[in-house]
Amino acid sequence: MKNKHKKGLLSFGLVGAGIGLTYFLFRNEAVEIKNQTKPKIQEGAYKRDLFLVSSDGLPLALTITQDVKQRPKAVVQIIHGILEHKNRYQDFANYLAENGYIVVTSDNRGHGESVNEQFPLGHMPGIERMIEDQVNITDFIQKQYPELPVYLYGHSFGSILARNYLQQHDDKIEKLLLTGTVCYQNLAPLGINLAQFANRYVGEKSHSWLIKKLSGFGSKDYDWLTHDKEQLEKVANDPLMLEGYDNIGVYTIWQGDYELKQIEKYACKNPTLPIFSLSGSEDDKITGGVKGLADTQKTLEKIGYTNITMEEILNMRHEILNEVERQKAYQQILAFFEA
Secondary structure (H helix, E strand, C coil): CHHHHHHHHHHHHHHHHHHHHHHHHHCECCCCCCCCCCCCCCCCCEEEEEEEECCCCCEEEEEEEECCCCCCCEEEEEECCCCCCHHHHHHHHHHHHHCCEEEEEECCCCCCCCCCCCCCCCCCCCHHHHHHHHHHHHHHHHHHCCCCCEEEEEECHHHHHHHHHHHHHHHHCCEEEEECCCCCCCCHHHHHHHHHHHHHHHCCCCCEHHHHHHHCCCCCCCCCCCCCHHHHHHHHCCCCCCCCCCHHHHHHHHHHHHHCCCHHHCCCCCCCCCEEEEEECCCHHHHCHHHHHHHHHHHHHHHCCCCEEEEEECCCCCCHHHCCCHHHHHHHHHHHHHC
16 A cells, blocks of 8 residues: 555656646746837828728738839738838839839738737737638739739748748749848757647747747847848837737747748649749858759759759848838839849
8 A cells, every 4th residue: 555655646746847847948938029100101202001801800011112103013922020020111212113013011920919818929820811812812912902913021030931821822922022031940840749738738829938948039239131230220229110929820830931831731733933032141140041042043943943053142131121221122122023
């Protein structure tokens, strides 16, 4: 009887230790949400703000920028990166509009104004849902401008979303632009497993301190973004920039990166799609440098794409659109669209 009692106590102790360890590793650490006030947008081309209601009821915040004096050549659909929002692309949208393009920027769900009670700031419920939002935006564009081609542009995490978009929808677009092109991370499967564990045991909308730590969110070091000190100050003081994501939001980021290598999921309906990746030469952390960019190109070629150009701009960091000599990036992108 004593042995049975000891075994029972031991089992109980192991269970308790497991619960305690789970709590320690994945305990909730709330993310600070700044006051969400809309910043002043640069003056320039004609601009129209609207909401596009997604299939699950979330209003997606869109901005359409157009120079009405110009005859439009195409519509550029922009997908922004992590932690940011569509307003950061307004200067570039004005530039494209002045050169004859209609530009549609949007806040990814869980960012900027694309939020509601069910989908709060920092909440991204899986890569499939994120892609469906972008497909809905493309469909909206094609209904509004049926005679114009659509060019898709994804920056940073937006470059991940744009490449996942290709899996089943590459026939909806006529050009693809990538900047701050994120490379595949070998640790993505581990990240997915950790985030799934956190989702299951402490909740999808919780903010596990461990997940936050491993993801690098919460850092106040923005120097890797750009050399432009004025832009860095804007980022640091921007009330619409996020501090991080909940557990399923982090899962979505890792899931998106993992999907880049799932070759069998790509239908490749448009193998001659022109794809242009333009990154800063000092963006090794995100692009993987020469090796990472070469791997990205090799993966796209393995999928079946045959018209790929990979370029770097010297002395630029992650946000080439916010660099000191950003006009160089503007001009190279315009040349790609004009070709």
